[in-house]
Amino acid sequence: MGYSEIICQICGVTFAIARIRTPQEPPTAAWDNHGTTGGGFVMCWAPDEDDFDDENSDGNVSGGCMIAVRADRDHEDGDLLALSQHPEEEMYPEDMRGVSKQDRAKILKRLGDLEKKYCLEHVAGPECGAGDGYHGDRISVEEMRTCSTMQGLVAKPPNWEPEDGDEDFERSGQYFLSGLVDSITNVDGLYSESSYPKRHGCDNTLPVTRHRDIAEDRYHVDFYSIPIHPACLESFKRATLRRYDRVDVGAFIQWWEVDSDEKSPVPIEDEDVRAGRSQWWQHFQGSEYLAANPCFVPNLDKGFLPMAPHTAGHEELFSSLPSEIRSLIFNHLSLEDISNLLLASPLSNRPSQNELRRRLILEWPWLWEAWSKLEYSVWVGPTARDLRESVKPPGKQIIVSDTDVVNWGSVFRWITKQRSNGELKGLKNRQRIWKRCEEMLDIVDTLRKYAGIGEETPVLLDG
Ligand SMILES: [Zn+2]
Ligand SMILES: [Zn+2]
Structure with a gap:
């Protein structure tokens, strides 16, 4: 049987996702499609002099990418290490047209020799367009780990x-x-x-x-x-x-x-997943969020700020209205409008905040921090290697113990602003996965109805 990737049966994304580190990141921030802890990395070939001689050449079309030497240290050559473009590692630009001919000859010889025994690593420059891994600048190790x-x-x-x-x-x-x-x-x-x-x-x-x-x-x-x-x-x-x-x-x-079946689950509208699915996963720019953990979302906690203490004499406009009228008005406003109104009066009172939270849950049900205290399973944060080595993974679940203390306007604004900047990728992935789960549950509801069994009945159909 040929190579074919295993797909998560809930989110529809492969487990074979690679990451190409940037020159600023350590070697552990890079891995190939054999996973975060396999020790592999996305490779490249040593260039030769022809690549730089051609007059009209854009060279090896390079996005400022680098070649890192991942050989044993005793193969180091002091002279050559001095030519490295990176202070701590032996790393050379992929496009060496800017390097003197003499130095370039030395480097190319060295890379050519090493290539026979070792693998050279492709390190992502600012404009790297490689499709065999997600670019280190565009998604963090913590999100992808x-x-x-x-x-x-x-x-x-x-x-x-x-x-x-x-x-x-x-x-x-x-x-x-x-x-x-x-x-x-x-x-x-x-x-x-x-x-x-x-x-x-x-x-x-x-x-x-x-x-x-x-x-x-x-x-x-x-x-x-x-x-x-x-x-x-x-x-x-x-x-x-x-x-x-x-x-x-x-x-x-x-x-x-x-x-x-083999093809599921790829909903038609899940375009990024459909585009990425191939014999080998296609790491398209803009689809990095598909690799982000939907439960532990770095920086999400920064939106969950407590309310400023209520001070007499600074009542906001809506607090003086009867609750039915207030609800009526709020129902005609978007989440953004409500959030902005409450921002204009930062000492907004509780009923308005509760209204905002109710709307938030209605429109963003996937923001479970707003409505659930259910703890994550022990399996969510760690890799197998973390468990083997008793390493505590980063990430802390946000559990809102008292919804009355949170400023829901700030939650909404933080998430909206961060997401408009392409941040909180795990939350974007969560929203997508949630939709997929809803679709599965629609099918389950139909199955249960068809089978004439209630929700309380044990749910396994006989295989
Ligand atoms: Zn999944
Ligand atoms: Zn590159």
């Missing part, structure tokens, strides 16, 4: 026993969670890495994207799993919480068993 970490929803064997740390749905449903895998990228590499930790006796699962592979035991393995990003499952849980007032992972299983 779990994009290649996969978890499996594993079909339970008949002798399955509960274990410490099981979530409720694992005990009650037909699937349980595997540990994490950082670098399963394609069907050929399936057995390259075990999941960690071993759960329920299982550390080797076969991810499949069609239910009939499980139902028919197509590959004769002990454990099959549905591949997902842990953060996508958290998003799905909240979509069910919003719709059914309870977490219902079974709804995802029900959707998947009926509706998944």
